[in-house]
Amino acid sequence: MDIEIAPTKKVSISHYMVIILGIWFVSNLFSQMFYIGIYGSPYDGVDLLKSLGPIYYVIFLIEALLWVWVFIFAITKAIKHGTRNTAQITNIGSLENVRKTPL
DSSP, X not given: OEEEEETTEEEEHHHHHHHHHXXXXXXXXXXXXXXXXXXXXXXXXXXXXXXXXTHHHHHHHHHHHHHHHHHHHHHHHHXXXXXXXXXXXXXXXXXXXXXXXXX
């Protein structure tokens, strides 16, 4: 899904999703770091989520879907990057764009 900002520019929703997931991941690391700094041992995230009751399953499902999205996003980017490079390699010997000037 793309959002049209200007006639020549498109911003992909997936880039915003990567930024959101990055912020979420780093905030989890900082949270663990501060907890370990105060109490000396890491907290158990599963026990923390289970204390929420039935909402735990919804949060777990959302997190699982986000990780599936990350893997699919990374795989599609790698495939697009790999196919783009092979197309460039095959056109290296092409003389179509050589400018012909008289001597």
